[in-house]
Amino acid sequence: MKNLDKNNLSLRIAYIFESILAMVVLIAVFLGTIDVLRMIWKAYIVEFQTPVQYSQLNDLLGQILLLVIGVELVVMLSLHLPGALIEVLLYAIARKMLLLPKSEGMADVLIGVIAIAGIFAIRKYLVSNDNSNINVTSIHYEECEEGQSCEECEACREKKLQAEKSKH
Known part of the structure; x- marks a missing residue:
């Protein structure tokens, strides 16, 4: 959707x-x-x-x-x-x-x-x-742009930063 x-x-x-x-x-x-x-x-x-x-x-x-x-x-x-x-x-x-x-x-x-x-x-x-x-373990594919790995994806980096901020 x-x-x-x-x-x-x-x-x-x-x-x-x-x-x-x-x-x-x-x-x-x-x-x-x-x-x-x-x-x-x-x-x-x-x-x-x-x-x-x-x-x-x-x-x-x-x-x-x-x-x-x-x-x-x-x-x-x-x-x-x-x-x-x-x-x-x-x-x-x-x-x-x-x-x-x-x-x-x-x-x-x-x-x-x-x-x-x-x-x-x-x-x-x-x-x-x-x-x-x-496969089922990589459902976040919608956020990554075509040709990018998860490490290169801006959306994935932002999620990691938000997760680190919420821990502190």
Whole structure:
């Protein structure tokens, strides 16, 4: 919401609703994590005498990748960056490729590989380098000018000076 009218009520409501939806997804991912831990406990601890079947491991990995997609979706909803959308697409395609049945032909695998290669090409040639690989730990990217590191950024220096003044 940096270049948009911040006084627009509908934009603020939409932003708040989007944040609420992101929190709902995060809660669902947390609950899904408990379910994955229960699956691991049952397969590897309780029934340790029987070897884990391929289908059990495939289901477990599919569930874990679904949770990763959920976390990436929350990041995408929070940061509003093209790079975050690309990460969600990469994980979704990887999950789909992992869950392909053994009976399917190699055509589906080839299509998945082509799709991943296409996403990497999009990331390299179409997404700008200034904020395509921003992660959650560097959310202050809006204040730094393009091409500057955080140490060179005037806004970051001012924040550090204000923090030091407030300590004294």
